[in-house]
Amino acid sequence: MPNRALLLKILSAALLFGAWEIAGRIPVSFAFPTFLESMSALFRMIGDGSLLIAYLETLQPLVVGVVISAVLGIGIGLWVGLSRTFDWLFSPIFIVMQAAPLAALIPLLVLAYGIGLTSKVLVVCIMAMPVIVLNTSSAVRNTPESMKEMARSYLASEWEVILKVVVPAASPVIFAGLRLGVSAGFIGAILAELKITPTGVGDIITFSRSIADYPAMYAAIFSIILLAVLFLNLLEAIETALFKGNQRGYVSD
Amino acid sequence: MDMSQTKTPVQPVDAAPDSAVSTRNISKTYGAVEALRDLSLEFPRGQLTSLLGPSGCGKTTLLKIIAGLLEPTSGTVEVNGKTVTGPGPDRAFVFQDFALLPWATVLRNAAFGLEMRGVARAEREDRAAHYIKEVGLSGFENAYPHELSGGMRQRVGLARALAVDAQVLLMDEPFSAVDEQTRRKFQEDLLNLVRNENKTFIFVTHSIEEAVYVSDQIAILLPRPSRVSEIIRPTGFRGKGVDNIRRDPEYLDIVDEIWASLRSYVE
Ligand SMILES: Nc1ncnc2c1ncn2[C@@H]1O[C@H](COP(=O)(O)OP(=O)(O)O)[C@@H](O)[C@H]1O
Ligand SMILES: [Mg+2]
Numbered sequence: 001m002p003n004r005a006l007l008l009k010i011l012s013a014a015l016l017f018g019a020w021e022i023a024g025r026i027p028v029s030f031a032f033p034t035f036l037e038s039m040s041a042l043f044r045m046i047g048d049g050s051l052l053i054a055y056l057e058t059l060q061p062l063v064v065g066v067v068i069s070a071v072l073g074i075g076i077g078l079w080v081g082l083s084r085t086f087d088w089l090f091s092p093i094f095i096v097m098q099a100a101p102l103a104a105l106i107p108l109l110v111l112a113y114g115i116g117l118t119s120k121v122l123v124v125c126i127m128a129m130p131v132i133v134l135n136t137s138s139a140v141r142n143t144p145e146s147m148k149e150m151a152r153s154y155l156a157s158e159w160e161v162i163l164k165v166v167v168p169a170a171s172p173v174i175f176a177g178l179r180l181g182v183s184a185g186f187i188g189a190i191l192a193e194l195k196i197t198p199t200g201v202g203d204i205i206t207f208s209r210s211i212a213d214y215p216a217m218y219a220a221i222f223s224i225i226l227l228a229v230l231f232l233n234l235l236e237a238i239e240t241a242l243f244k245g246n247q248r249g250y251v252s253d
Numbered sequence: 254m255d256m257s258q259t260k261t262p263v264q265p266v267d268a269a270p271d272s273a274v275s276t277r278n279i280s281k282t283y284g285a286v287e288a289l290r291d292l293s294l295e296f297p298r299g300q301l302t303s304l305l306g307p308s309g310c311g312k313t314t315l316l317k318i319i320a321g322l323l324e325p326t327s328g329t330v331e332v333n334g335k336t337v338t339g340p341g342p343d344r345a346f347v348f349q350d351f352a353l354l355p356w357a358t359v360l361r362n363a364a365f366g367l368e369m370r371g372v373a374r375a376e377r378e379d380r381a382a383h384y385i386k387e388v389g390l391s392g393f394e395n396a397y398p399h400e401l402s403g404g405m406r407q408r409v410g411l412a413r414a415l416a417v418d419a420q421v422l423l424m425d426e427p428f429s430a431v432d433e434q435t436r437r438k439f440q441e442d443l444l445n446l447v448r449n450e451n452k453t454f455i456f457v458t459h460s461i462e463e464a465v466y467v468s469d470q471i472a473i474l475l476p477r478p479s480r481v482s483e484i485i486r487p488t489g490f491r492g493k494g495v496d497n498i499r500r501d502p503e504y505l506d507i508v509d510e511i512w513a514s515l516r517s518y519v520e
Contacts, residue, residue, distance in 0.1 A: 144352075146348060146350050146352045147352055147354065149317075149322055149348075149352070150346070150348060150352035150365075151365075151369070152322060152340055153320050153321075153322055153340045153344075153345075153346040154340070154345070154346075154365055154366040154369045154370075154413075154417065155340055155341075155342060155366070155369045155370060156369045160369060164354075164368075164369075165354065168354070168356050169354075169355075169356075171356070243356040244356065244397070
């Protein structure tokens with residue numbers, strides 16, 4: 001029953017927003033607005049177009065960075081997973097990248113690439129790519145040997161083995177990596193706008209805080225989370241459409 | 254993959270004319286483990302030969318060498334007089350663990366071999382559907398492997414192997430992961446397949462009864478390093494019908510005889 005899942009999602013959202021409303025009314029802090037105040041700020045910003053303009057700015061490094069991370073990350077992940085040499089060479093880089101304190105790296109990036117789009121895209125990539133690469137490579141390495149052998153025995157070329165067996169078999173873990181990577185990319189995009197130059201949604205957050213317009217600030221943060229959730233659901237829908245039988249019974253168990 | 258053996262038919266020089274497959278002096282070592290030593294065996298065309306032996310004696314290894322999936326340390330395999338250098342269209346494999354693609358439907362799994370051979374979609378699905386029916390799975394074309402029982406999954410594996418119409422079928426303990434009743438049904442179906450499809454079957458099993466029940470020729474392998482200790486050809490009860498085999502005195506004698514020669518190797 002698919003409606004049950006939807007119902008549960010709505011219920012948990014309602015609980016969260018209820019708690020937010022109550023916490024705002026107590027109030028937990030003078031800088032913490034209620035849910036309803038934040039929502040009215042959100043609709044005001046949607047109405048006057050300021051949010052749309054902000055997103056046009058923010059989405060550029062986000063989309064570019066996420067697309068680069070996904071394509072390059074899955075590509076490198078496949079490569080690393082299929083070759084022992086590249087595993088040895090590349091895996092440490094991405095493990096270090098994943099653990100790196102990004103805030104400390106940002107000044108270096110700005111020094112090297114200025115305050116433009118390039119630096120912001122790089123921040124998104126540094127956030128998003130490692131988990132995509134590491135998930136992809138470990139999924140590829142764990143492809144059941146018997147499935148590859150089966151494909152070879154039925155005359156699959158090495159490319160067909162990769163495209164028709166290794167990639168689909170790895171897809172659940174690759175998609176899990178993509179979901180984590182995309183979430184991290186959203187954080188990266190906002191972080192870049194907060195730390196490099198206040199533009200787009202980062203600018204709304206910075207500016208609203210400076211004039212103590214906390215509802216607007218939380219509305220901006222909320223909109224980012226909402227967008228991320230919508231995007232993750234889209235990814236899930238794509239995965240389901242592509243690899244239906246993978247949903248249950250992974251591997252021929 | 255190497256398909257050189259499909260191009261020019263080499264004149265069968267020294268292969269006996271009635272052997273579809275011959276293995277010559279096959280040895281295989283995995284590091285320090287010597288799995289096969291100097292194993293030579295002929296597989297008569299159109300018949301079912303069982304490789305029978307205890308677990309770990311190298312049956313799968315030999316079958317994969319014949320399939321071209323493994324390279325022997327020394328020795329050669331010939332299929333229809335041509336030396337095997339890799340997998341080829343003349344052989345199809347049925348795997349012990351089924352090796353189905355979990356994201357693909359029964360139809361697509363059964364058509365996989367044809368897909369790799371570049372057969373157009375409509376035609377390969379037609380042919381796959383035909384063999385799905387043949388193995389008794391009609392109605393399940395659009396099911397996924399996880400929705401099937403173990404026995405049904407192996408039927409898909411069998412349909413996949415039959416669909417490519419290879420002359421030699423290599424079956425690695427195909428019935429070991431299914432329940433006893435299903436296994437008996439499979440064994441009867443296998444006998445019918447051998448009779449009706451003009452193919453050569455190489456069938457790996459560790460069950461003495463199963464080997465005697467289905468085989469025209471049984472090669473008994475002894476543990477590592479494995480070699481053929483005995484070849485048995487049950488002939489007397491083949492024509493008597495599937496229901497009478499297990500009561501036939503010759504059947505019972507051969508089962509006893511094989512057990513007598515194997516028992517000393519079972520700790
Ligand atoms: N890839 C491998 N690496 C090392 N040893 C192996 C490998 N495959 C099989 N062996 C060994 O070779 C022997 C024969 O294995 P196998 O052919 O699978 O036997 P069987 O199918 O008769 O049970 C076993 O002792 C096994 O441990
Ligand atoms: Mg085996």
